[in-house]
Amino acid sequence: MPLNSRDVFSAPEPRFSAFPSRRSVVHSTKGIVSCTQPLAAAAGQRILRDGGNAADAAVACAAALNITEPASTGIGGDMFCLFYNAKTKQVHALNGSGRAAGNISLDLMRKELGLAPGEDGKIPMTSVHAVTTPGAAAGWVDTVERFGSGKLSLEQILTPAIELGEEGFPVSEFASSFVCCLLL
Structure with missing residues (x-):
């Protein structure tokens, strides 16, 4: 039986309006994968089929x-x-956000920004200090190590993406619109 949103959210907020999806309702007792790209969703589904978890x-x-x-x-x-x-x-929860440079300190940042102790300030977007070391890759490793099934290696989990990169795939209209914007 399909889940009715009114059963979950008894009184919708005034700002909420139902999204008229063109997709069919999907049911499963074994797990569902949902994301914006069908090939990426298929990668997740493959991992579930191979014994992995969410x-x-x-x-x-x-x-x-x-x-x-x-x-x-x-x-x-x-x-x-x-x-x-x-x-x-x-x-x-796992925070896989980037880290600041190892030799930076709050005192050094305050000095560079010309702030007195306790004074609030913002790091300018054009500052080298606004850049962090990317955390996604380490976050993926941490996610698999802390929450993964233990049945699949990281190599097995990344294999569908590697295959997409090596073998190619049809580019969606959505993805191509982003590429066009970057090239203009």
């Missing part, structure tokens, strides 16, 4: 999206993970 499939999807929709997500960015452990009924 964390393994999420990493496979993210890696495949790097190939199929590089403007939407990237290994050179950050990643964040919320993982629900059904056995313990606990939600865990």
